[in-house]
């Protein structure tokens with residue numbers, strides 16, 4: 333019985349990862365990190381510092397949750413395990429290094445879940461004429477868990493990406509755009525509504541640059557505007573010659589130590 337439950341749980345995780353394409357994405361993130369480790373380090377260090385500064389300000393010390401933990405390159409797992417009674421790492425796919433790292437700490441748990449809760453709705457809409465959920469409901473990937481600290485880590489900009497593929501022929505037009513924007517808004521609304529302290533770290537813009545010249549700039553959050561962050565930095569994600577000899581790719585990143593306060597204040601504008 334236990335073995336069946338384990339297999340079910342493991343396969344469900346694998347199916348979700350395949351469905352969202354995150355198993356393949358994890359392999360390419362890992363490979364790019366190996367090639368660009370030095371260029372990525374300031375971003376990874378800035379993210380880890382933001383998470384720890386926010387975690388240290390949390391009042392309760394029972395449960396910490398990290399959303400989008402992936403390979404934990406940017407997650408201070410050991411430090412969080414020392415600060416909280418339990419640490420939950422949530423992702424659609426946990427690559428092997430995350431499993432190895434988590435196994436070193438008895439109070440660190442991996443949870444495989446879709447942070448949007450919208451995979452089934454998107455697949456149904458792709459196969460039928462049924463409308464996409466509008467507004468997108470707030471997700472509930474923690475199933476009732478009340479964290480003292482939650483960090484959403486370089487995840488928000490990634491949420492809509494697989495849905496453009498999942499939606500198939502429904503992926504273009506204003507309905508799909510509103511749905512993908514809604515995924516980001518619902519994530520922010522939900523994060524800000526959680527008990528405890530919520531920390532947000534996410535890309536806000538993706539750029540191709542040649543020295544000081546910006547060749548292309550894309551909004552990373554489907555047009556969802558964030559309030560003023562506590563910290564900002566540049567993630568040199570693909571310096572030459574990683575993607576091209578003609579340009580470097582970089583992401584603008586925003587960090588919030590207390591996202592609920594910032595997002596709530598934005599609502600009061």
Ligand SMILES: C[S@@+](CC[C@H](N)C(=O)[O-])C[C@H]1O[C@@H](n2cnc3c(N)ncnc32)[C@H](O)[C@@H]1O
Nearest residue numbers: 354400401402403404405406423424446447486
């Ligand atoms: C840019 S990576 C974050 C980097 C990661 N913290 C690390 O150190 O490797 C984005 C992460 O978000 C996860 N992700 C994307 N969409 C997701 C979803 N709908 N639900 C849960 N996780 C998701 C991916 O699997 C990936 O691990």
